Amino acid sequence: MFLISGCLIGINCKYNGSNNKNREVVELVKKGLAVPFCPEQLGGLPTPRYASEIQQGSGEDVLEGRARVINQIGQDVTENFKRGAEEALKLAKILGTKFAILKSKSPSCGYGKIYDGSFSGVLVNGNGVTAALFLKNGIKVITEKDEIKKSLSFN
Numbered sequence: 671m672f673l674i675s676g677c678l679i680g681i682n683c684k685y686n687g688s689n690n691k692n693r694e695v696v697e698l699v700k701k702g703l704a705v706p707f708c709p710e711q712l713g714g715l716p717t718p719r720y721a722s723e724i725q726q727g728s729g730e731d732v733l734e735g736r737a738r739v740i741n742q743i744g745q746d747v748t749e750n751f752k753r754g755a756e757e758a759l760k761l762a763k764i765l766g767t768k769f770a771i772l773k774s775k776s777p778s779c780g781y782g783k784i785y786d787g788s789f790s791g792v793l794v795n796g797n798g799v800t801a802a803l804f805l806k807n808g809i810k811v812i813t814e815k816d817e818i819k820k821s822l823s824f825n
């Protein structure tokens with residue numbers, strides 16, 4: 671059993687109230703292989719909500735207290751992002767999950783690349799807050815842009 675970003679199966683949990691539905695990922699849930707979740711909702715944020723980006727750092731920096739997550743109107747939502755990541759980790763531990771497919775580029779779920787904090791669409795190397803906490807706890811992460819079938823054959 672593994673975890674999947676909820677927006678990837680069509681749940682309208684994205685900041686603007688929509689989703690990022692991905693047919694391949696939906697099939698995994700239908701087969702009973704995966705459980706969807708949304709760390710930003712688990713962290714207490716509403717939907718829709720203002721878009722947020724990590725400022726001057728990565729998810730690892732947020733977890734270590736070296737960077738903050740700020741939304742489009744300048745509100746500090748760092749604690750929501752950290753709480754959401756902790757709740758998602760709790761879910762992973764309950765399920766015994768060692769693998770997650772997370773939405774690329776998100777300040778929570780992003781793996782490998784995230785936005786740079788300028789809200790101008792610029793990407794930098796780094797992971798979102800939840801992805802960083804998963805990796806720190808030995809959970810393998812890929813995104814919907816990776817070869818899902820190939821990754822699953824190793825899990």
Ligand code: SF4
Nearest residue numbers: 675677684708773779
């Ligand atoms: S936090 Fe993750 S699951 Fe929730 S909407 Fe953003 S990318 Fe999707």
